[in-house]
Amino acid sequence: MAAAPDTVLAATFDEQVDSFFAPVSEVIVSIVFFAVPLDFIDEGVELPLIVVWLVIAGFFFTIYLRGFQFRAFTHAIQLIRGRYDNPKDAGEVTHFQALATAVSGTVGLGNIAGVAVAISWAGPARRSG
Structure with missing residues (x-):
């Protein structure tokens, strides 16, 4: 048993x-x-x-x-547009790719943290029906 x-x-x-x-x-x-x-x-x-x-x-x-x-706004735009890129420089990532990676990491982490804070404050959404 x-x-x-x-x-x-x-x-x-x-x-x-x-x-x-x-x-x-x-x-x-x-x-x-x-x-x-x-x-x-x-x-x-x-x-x-x-x-x-x-x-x-x-x-x-x-x-x-x-x-x-x-x-520095105009300098930032110049960096994004590739004015300072040189194909002969060492490295595998362009200025724009580095910026896009940094922004995506920041925004992604902000979204994850925002959802966590929202759920902790108000709880998960409930579907009515």
């Missing part, structure tokens, strides 16, 4: 890790994603402070780097 399965007394490893880090994670999330209510605009409108910090960082680096993203 087969023995009846014993009840599991210990939580799974995932549950143990989650219960250990959950309090720390909740504190960090409450600080990083703190939202300031903007009731003077409309009831229920909030401004996450993370957005404010990102805008401030953008302005800071624009000033600190003296508008590099604007000054």
Whole structure:
């Protein structure tokens, strides 16, 4: 005869890790994603402070780097168009291929992280029907 399965007394490893880090994670999330209510605009409108910090960082680096993203724009276009490519140079990747690889890696990672954040905040989508 087969023995009846014993009840599991210990939580799974995932549950143990989650219960250990959950309090720390909740504190960090409450600080990083703190939202300031903007009731003077409309009831229920909030401004996450993370957005404010990102805008401030953008302005800071624009000033600190003296508008590099604007000054170097024509050079970037020239690189993409292949103005500096020389078929006799060593290497197997053109400037455009390197740029496309870097952008695809950045965008792809952003999409993966965005989906993970969306699922953790709101949960997976449920199909009604």
